[in-house]
Amino acid sequence: MKPAPFEYVRPESLAEACALLAADEDARVIAGGQTLVPMLAMRLARPARLIDILRLPELAGIRQEKDAIVVGATTRQAQAERDPVIRASVPMLARVLPWVGHPPTRNRGTIGGSIANADPSAEIPLVAVTLGAEIMLATVDGPASMPADDFFIGPMLTTINPGECVSAIRFPVWPHRRVGTGFFEISARRSDFAFVAAAAQVALDDAGSCIEIALGVGGAGDRPVRLDVSSLAGGKLDSASVTEAINTAAAELDAMSDLHASAAYRRRVAVALCIRAVEEARGNAAAKPAKGA
Amino acid sequence: MTADPATFRFVSTNRRVREDRRFVAGRGYYVADVALEGMLHVAILPSQHPAARIVSIDASAALAMPGVHYVLTGDELAAATDPLMNGLDTPKVQRHPLAVGQTRYAGEWVVAVVADSRALAEDATEKVRVVYEPLPFVINAEQALLPDSPPVHPAHGSNVLLDRTFVWGEVEKHFAESPRQLAFRVTWGRNSTVPIETFGVAASWDPWRDMLDVWASIQMPKYPDQIARALRIPANCVRVHQDVDVGGSYGVKRGIKQTVLVAHLARRLGRPVRLIEDRLENMRGGDAHGPERIFDVEVAFNNDGIVKSMKIRALDNAGAYAGRAPFQLGKPIGAIVGPYKIESVQYRAQSVTTNKAVQEAVRGFGQSPTNYAIETAIDKVAAATGLERIEVRRRNFIRKEEFPYLIPSGSSYDSGDYHTVVDKVFAHIDFAAMEQERDRLRASGMLAGIGIAACLEPSGGNSSFEPLLNEKNTTTTWMDSCRINIDGLGFVTVTIHNTSSGQGHETLVSTVIGEVLQIDPDLIRVVRPDSLACLPSNSPVGSRMAIMLGGAAFHAAQKLKTKLTRIAAHQFGLAEDKVVYASGGVGDPKSNRQLSWIDIVNIGHRNFHLLPEGMEPGLESTHVMQVPTGDRLPENGRVQMYPCHSFEFHVVLMAIDPVLGKPEIKRYVIGHDCGTVINPHIVKGMTLGGVAHGLGAALLEEFVYDDEGHLITQSFMDYLLPSSREMPKVEIVHHCTPSPHTVFGQKGSGESGYLGAPAAISAAVNDCVASLGISFNKLPIRISAIGDAIADAQQGKPQQQAK
Amino acid sequence: MKVNLRINGVNRTTELEPRKTLLDALRENFLLNGTHAGCEHGVCGACTVLIDGEPVRSCLMFAVQADGYEITTIEGLAPAPGELGVLQDAFCETHGLQCGYCTPGMILAAHALLQTTLTPTRDDIVEAISGNICRCTGYGQIIEAVEFAAARLRVANTPRPQHDGLNRELPKHAAPTEGLLEAEKGDQPVAEAK
DSSP states (O other): OOOOOOEEEOOSSHHHHHHHHHHOTTEEEESSOTTHHHHHHTTSOOOSEEEEOTTOGGGOOEEEOSSEEEEETTOBHHHHHHOHHHHHHOHHHHHHGGGSSOHHHHHHOBHHHHHHHOOTTOHHHHHHHHHTOEEEEEETTEEEEEEHHHHEEETTEEOOOTTOEEEEEEEEOOOOSEEEEEEEEEOSSTTSOOSEEEEEEEEEOTTSOEEEEEEEEESSSSSOEEOOOGGGTTSOOOHHHHHHHHHHHTTTOOOOOOSSOOHHHHHHHHHHHHHHHHHHHHHHHHTSOOTTO | OOSOGGGOSSTTSOOOOTTHHHHHTTOOOOGGGOOOTTOEEEEEEEOOSSSEEEEEEEOHHHHTSTTEEEEEEHHHHHHHSOOOOOSSSOTTSOOOSSOOSEEOSTTOEEEEEEESSHHHHHHHHTTOEEEEEEOOOOOOHHHHHSTTSOOSSGGGOSSEEEEEEEEESOHHHHHHHOSEEEEEEEEEOOOOOOOSSOOEEEEEEETTTTEEEEEEOOOOTTHHHHHHHHHTSOGGGEEEOTTOOOSOOTTOOOOHHHHHHHHHHHHHHTSOEEEEOOHHHHHHHSOOBOOOEEEEEEEEEOTTOOEEEEEEEEEEEEESSOTTGGGGGTGGGGGTTTTBOOOEEEEEEEEEEOSSOOBOOOTTTTHHHHHHHHHHHHHHHHHHHTOOHHHHHHHHBOOGGGOSEEOTTSOEEOOOOHHHHHHHHHHHHTHHHHHHHHHHHHHTTOEEEEEEEEEEEEESOOOTHHHHHOTTOOOOOOEEEEEEEEOTTSOEEEEOOSOOSSSOHHHHHHHHHHHHHTSOGGGEEEEOOOGGGOOOOOOSOTTOHHHHHHHHHHHHHHHHHHHHHHHHHHHHTOOGGGSEEETTEEEOTTTOOEEOHHHHHHHHHHOGGGSOTTOOSSEEEEEEEEOSSOOSOOBTTBOOOOSEEEEEEEEEEEEEOTTTOOEEEEEEEEEEEOBSOSOHHHHHHHHHHHHHHHHIIIIIOOOOBOTTSOBSOOSTTTSOOOOTTTOOOEEEEEEOOOOTTSSSSBOOOTTTTTTTHHHHHHHHHHHHHGGGTOOOOEESOOHHHHHHHHHHHHTTOOOOOOO | OEEEEEETTEEEEEEOOTTOBHHHIIIIISOOTTSOOSOSSSSSOTTEEEETTEEEEGGGSBGGGOTTSEEEOGGGTSSSTTOOOHHHHHHHHHTOOSSOSSHHHHHHHHHHHHHHOSSOOHHHHHHHTTTSOOSSSTTHHHHHHHHHHHHHHHHSOSOOOSSOTTSOOOOOOOSOOSOSSSOOTTOOOOOOOO
């Protein structure tokens, strides 16, 4: 399984990379290669030219902004997994990373790579959608961005245009003191793409009421989706309300059947995992000390 | 058994497996490491159609590419070589390495491109233009049985390769007499052992010596013979290099089509040629799939749970060509009643062609699927009678004192003590505590259950299923061999005459010979000559090598020990029974005269005048051994198959989250009795590896074809292999019931774990869900199927079985 | 394209196509056959090498991407020809292999784990090798090998990492604190032959 021949270019700057991409519609970006190279090996993708962006300084690094953490696209998944800033400020990302692929694939695979690959059951896009992250793009015309919700438009399909590449992901940081996350996924084996996954983040006030809640489902349909459970804000997140809100929000959930799981399974288990994820998030938030406690 | 276990010095001790040393340093010698000067590389163009007529092949664009040397078509290859051998008498089912006239499964190899590098060869395959005319196809075995199904081989007339019914004993009478009966179906999905190394072969033709040299990742009896036949050259013009390390096989690396293809090209092009299958070629068209079998079973029993008679119809989906696969319906006949005293059996073996990839011999050669059917029957008898599943087994087990035990189909089981193994396992587990743990899991909201399975591993490998299923085959010889030479300086070198794929044969043989000659096994060198310098061997198949290679090594060593003793006795002027051989030297106990090893070596190599009359000089011995039983042809559909029968008993505690449907093994215990263990490390490894294969077959692995006849599971992304996360920690409880047929009492263990794990794991799943009134009768049992069935049951809907 | 790679501590240069994977380059250009091809699509792990000490699938890297790293293959683990490192020897001790095909990758993955901690739990070991498929052993004796190697390394008189990579407490040095020159209790001088 050898790839079809291609040229290899390592540009010195992001601007040069975009120019190269714009100039050649058969050019593709490579960073960690963990999802691209298998496709090349099976000749499912046959770019004439690979533009290696892995070492571009503009794409590296994790930056703290006022209310967000900006993760450079070429941040390796293993790096992000160990990063204390991410653990503190984007706990949902830290929570899912051990479930992404295997340790060796996380040593090379990048955050931006997973986003650009847009596998419907991938964990990092699920986090991006659930938290309402922004996908930052580098283009020949300068930087641009797209809400994660709009960025993923189908299985392995994003709104990226020729000449563009993902430069960073801007994850919002919740300003609340008591924030907890929950995450569950089900797959045939631990390393496999999930049949369905649920990610939740909950913020509680000092009295234990929900201030903010975010919930997303991956692997069910052709892209990760956020479920609208905003009705739960202000309440205590008791089991009955949570179940009802999730059932309502998931009623229209798109689910597909394939070799590994039926649509019925995906829909049913999505609901169950959402409930568990919210419960776990609530529990984790409640464990954080209240003011004056 | 010849040797006394109480006196073992090396056998059964935890010696290191010597082969490990080169592998941990990355110094194995696999076929992909074979670099021959001027070697060319092959890539394959497969068909995308389940069945199609080949209208035309245009290779001109491919041949024009730089670095491309040749494009081989099926027509050219078929003209230059004979078709590959069938096992059954089905001469109109012809198989060639490249499709001839039509292709018969999606993924079948159509064209082979030869180039300077594998990458260039792959580039060139994309430029070969093949025009196909799609034909009707059939992929379902039950449909293939129907007379109007499109025949995969029109000249053969139908899709039926084999349809043979055996009746052993008074089946109908026993059914009529029995107060209870039940019937059910189980299906074993198409999977295989899928080694991490694909099949590869390199060949080189020397016209000046008329010699074809072959290096391959091979595990195949009579490999040089089959190459010679196909290429129409004398068998002594084929030299297979058996010192190639094989990266796992577990039966499937028979690679004859790949070899004939490459050998023809080497001869045609006058340059060495190598084909290493890539993973796609291997999965789709490597012809290494395993059994795909539907069992329809009926049992006749009484209220005490005693099973008197059994009927089995086994329908196997062989794929597009016959090969050896149909024999995988025959081998289980040698243990058709499992470990039970079932008095009569009717067995209908059916094998059909369909437009799927071809089966190859998979670990156990059909025994594991058959055990799945038998154990399901026993569990259902338990459910019907209300007896405990283990109690039904105890009541039906052959008892220790009843061995040797003749089963209805003609095989005699050598020895066993099933009740003791079960007792030992239960004592180890503390079964009552396990049941409490199961109940605690249930109380916590999980589904939980315990699965058990008891089965035999017939070992020793003769091939008496061949004449049983094909009367034209009169093979009763299944031999293996060993040769020992003590050189002029007293060092020992042994030759073995087979390839190995991780079974530790070098360690096995040096341990056995060290035991007999009472010298340190680590000083014994074991080498593998090429096939022309070899004695006969039939390869590590049928779990035979501990018995056969161990036996041949033992007897060769005994011969040498006798010679050493005779030489020394002759020096002392004494009869042989008056001297004592000990640790390589010989002594006269009365006079305390001693001759050391090196003294005797010197006499043997240098002092002809001191040798006994008529003795050959030198110190060399050879033994070619026939399998201990099974040296007769079948009579009336009965025949003795393998000589030795190991036993295994699995207990699995499992929990299933009722919403997620994911089975989780909480505890896995296997009782294992393979007689005397020559090397404990090796046997432990076989058992644990076998359980892993079984877990894959039960829960994860399947070659799935869609309704259009295309293989969906083409890569490791969809064909799911168990990783360290999926495997529970397996506890082995050991027992030893020696075999009377073998020199140390050893039985085989090459298939251990695999033969019972699918049955045990499936039983565990079913025990988990039994309270919901559902069960699963098809392997693999997927998470989604479990989840959906549970959900339907909880809503009062009837269960939909997986297709 | 020309590419400069640093393999097992040695700078090497070769000429190859961009599409050649690091796996194929190691085997074909540098004749390091210990790294094996099992699937060529990043699932089985037989191609595992270390890149700056971390396990990576060499079938998913192109050689032209591999400059500037410390690449370690299985050939780089043995201390000297004919000698085995502690971990390699442990695999021999527990028979943590059969056919040997997955073994180099498996050993490198385990080696990387033991560079971060000498007190791995069974779960740590399972996680570390979860990306390496073995079809022979069922993993039991492989896990035993890593546990055995960890135990030996804990008492070995070798430099140890300053930080436990999994943020756990470093083990106390288990080598005996009594001087090795003092006689053990019960040692008696050997009587001189008369």
